[in-house]
Amino acid sequence: MAQTVIDTANHIAAYAAKAARVQVIAAYPITPQTSIVERIAELVESGEFDAEYIRVESEHSAMAACIGAAAAGARTFTATAAHGLVLMHEPMHWASGSRLPIVMPVANRALGPGWNIWADSTDSMSQRDTGWIQFYCADNQEVFDTIIQAYKLCENERILLPAMVCLEAFILTHTYMPVKIPDQEKIDDFLPHYKPNWILDVSNPLSHGNILSPEWYMEFRYMMQESMENAKQLIPEIDKEYSKHFGFEHGGLVDKYKCDDADLILLTVGTIGSEAKVAVDNLRREGLKIGSARIRVFRPFPKEEIRKLAENAQMFAVIDRGISFGMEGFIAEETKASLCSQNDRPLIAGFIAGLGGRDVTFKTIEKIAKKSAEWMQRGRIEKETVWVDLKE
Amino acid sequence: MGETKIIESIKGLSKEEYLLKGHIACAGCGATIALRLLFKALGNRVIMVIPACCSSVIPGPYPYTSFAVPVQNIIFESTGATASGVVAALRKRGINDVTVVGWAGDGGTFDIGIQALSGAAERGTDFIYICYDNEAYGNTGVQRSGATPYGAWTTTTPTGKKERKKDMPFIMAAHKIPYIATACPSYPIDFIRKLRKAREIKGTRFIHLLAPCPTGWRYDASKTVQMGRLAVQTGMWVLFEIEYGRFKLNPPSDELIDKAKRRPLEEYLTLQGRFRRLGEEDIQKKQKWVDEDWERYRRYHQTMCLI
Numbered sequence: 080m081a082q083t084v085i086d087t088a089n090h091i092a093a094y095a096a097k098a099a100r101v102q103v104i105a106a107y108p109i110t111p112q113t114s115i116v117e118r119i120a121e122l123v124e125s126g127e128f129d130a131e132y133i134r135v136e137s138e139h140s141a142m143a144a145c146i147g148a149a150a151a152g153a154r155t156f157t158a159t160a161a162h163g164l165v166l167m168h169e170p171m172h173w174a175s176g177s178r179l180p181i182v183m184p185v186a187n188r189a190l191g192p193g194w195n196i197w198a199d200s201t202d203s204m205s206q207r208d209t210g211w212i213q214f215y216c217a218d219n220q221e222v223f224d225t226i227i228q229a230y231k232l233c234e235n236e237r238i239l240l241p242a243m244v245c246l247e248a249f250i251l252t253h254t255y256m257p258v259k260i261p262d263q264e265k266i267d268d269f270l271p272h273y274k275p276n277w278i279l280d281v282s283n284p285l286s287h288g289n290i291l292s293p294e295w296y297m298e299f300r301y302m303m304q305e306s307m308e309n310a311k312q313l314i315p316e317i318d319k320e321y322s323k324h325f326g327f328e329h330g331g332l333v334d335k336y337k338c339d340d341a342d343l344i345l346l347t348v349g350t351i352g353s354e355a356k357v358a359v360d361n362l363r364r365e366g367l368k369i370g371s372a373r374i375r376v377f378r379p380f381p382k383e384e385i386r387k388l389a390e391n392a393q394m395f396a397v398i399d400r401g402i403s404f405g406m407e408g409f410i411a412e413e414t415k416a417s418l419c420s421q422n423d424r425p426l427i428a429g430f431i432a433g434l435g436g437r438d439v440t441f442k443t444i445e446k447i448a449k450k451s452a453e454w455m456q457r458g459r460i461e462k463e464t465v466w467v468d469l470k471e
Numbered sequence: 472m473g474e475t476k477i478i479e480s481i482k483g484l485s486k487e488e489y490l491l492k493g494h495i496a497c498a499g500c501g502a503t504i505a506l507r508l509l510f511k512a513l514g515n516r517v518i519m520v521i522p523a524c525c526s527s528v529i530p531g532p533y534p535y536t537s538f539a540v541p542v543q544n545i546i547f548e549s550t551g552a553t554a555s556g557v558v559a560a561l562r563k564r565g566i567n568d569v570t571v572v573g574w575a576g577d578g579g580t581f582d583i584g585i586q587a588l589s590g591a592a593e594r595g596t597d598f599i600y601i602c603y604d605n606e607a608y609g610n611t612g613v614q615r616s617g618a619t620p621y622g623a624w625t626t627t628t629p630t631g632k633k634e635r636k637k638d639m640p641f642i643m644a645a646h647k648i649p650y651i652a653t654a655c656p657s658y659p660i661d662f663i664r665k666l667r668k669a670r671e672i673k674g675t676r677f678i679h680l681l682a683p684c685p686t687g688w689r690y691d692a693s694k695t696v697q698m699g700r701l702a703v704q705t706g707m708w709v710l711f712e713i714e715y716g717r718f719k720l721n722p723p724s725d726e727l728i729d730k731a732k733r734r735p736l737e738e739y740l741t742l743q744g745r746f747r748r749l750g751e752e753d754i755q756k757k758q759k760w761v762d763e764d765w766e767r768y769r770r771y772h773q774t775m776c777l778i
Binding site: 102103105130131133134135136137139140141143144145146147150151153155169170173279280283284286287288289290291292 | 532549
């Protein structure tokens, strides 16, 4: 029988690793990820979770150990946040270039200085060029489901890339919500045992990652790009298949809410997307034709879906809980890049909000939407990037 | 695997070659002689983890390799960590007759890789870690490392290094791992014996191997074996083992406790271009350090105290 548990997203992530029958975990503690690795330790040491657990001495080593474990044929898991994630930057490139389907929850947290342990997506979004697939979750159920889906996706031979599953610091990591955990048998049907295509094997000695000359390097990188393109097709398919098995669907690449007839569309990520739905309902009651599109997958970026959304909308208001210094919010940037080849483009305004864990509630979003609606009616935006609630 | 097979002479070595023709090491490379011996000693039920170092180049470029065992190449600082992952996956998959070997240079061990190695050792990771030490960053064109000895020229110490070399085996001894040994490819029987002994021990085993490097040390490529012998005969390099904390000198170093039996250090230093700038005073200083180290080794060896 499927069971409903009420727990934090971090604990749920640990249960998802167990449900995915992960074989090797290598992890290092960092706030606000700690309760993932603590719960895994409890599950492993009580014998409920039959896995090898390597308590490494840094996040850099966590990722390097995951590479070794995945290359030696194990389904592999780690989790991190913020400074731990950016310390992994180098081995993350090595993991994706090695085509290893490692899955890693990232508790999105701000980077210092000053020390700040609260929500911010600059940590993971600044890793966008590492060749990792990136999912962003809006609630605890989605965290569980996406971890299972991520293994299914990453281990597909058309993909063979690692994936991050991002959940915002405290807003999700430490918040209790009811989550339905399906029967293990059914999960096993959906996600069979890991069958790697190649492996470190003494009976078939291969050298992984040796010198790659200019004659070959580009071809290997092209294959990674092809896999990212394949992921755009497979992610919605796997989300649908998951929903057939377990009843939950999360929107594939983009979780759209009341977008069909919307003039103004809010583009969001993570829990800001949940708050945006409340704002949409409130503003629709006031007569504004507004919708919300929550970007669930940042890499590969769903540019085709963005183009489709742009066909009928007059304006996009893009809300970023992160900033690429010297440019603008990550999603605003990617949205514009996705549309630059289109003839009819909606107005696009970027809003930087909630950095370092500042609250972004439906009220904040309504304010953003009203400002945007004003600009939409005038037919031009006053500011490309607005810092919301900034102390002057 | 079974019993540790001790061989009396290199004639008793396996005829099988797992270092194949076509490798692209420098002529006279000490590390490559050691690799060939390593494969002969351990056979091919071995998985190698190799970070950025000369040995990530030596096998040759994709799509070829001259190593007939599986290799996981990994980033510079991560040998210990990646080997931990391989060991965990093999254990989880029920494979218990494969030896995982980390094979890293001195830069990847003494400097950038020391954290991952320390972590792996502290966790008791079941693998053999071999540091082949050519006393500089050889692959990038001979820059100084924490293993470069005092006075040695490198491209980043053009007037000679001003600091002493780290004592890596004793750093590892402080981790209380079951087996530590030094070796040199000029003494193949000793090296092979140590590898086979290491293979039979559970936990982290560390072998520190002096790998003479004609390219970095500036001597004639035909003199590599001689250079290793001189390193040992002058007492500059000492063959020993630390087994479960007990120190023991190995032949021929065990005959060199008496200083009179050791050849003067000059004989080793003057053959190498990297020590050309050393003055009389520097040589005396180095000789004094060697003698001081020997006093320590004598004490450990004779008292059999716990390190």
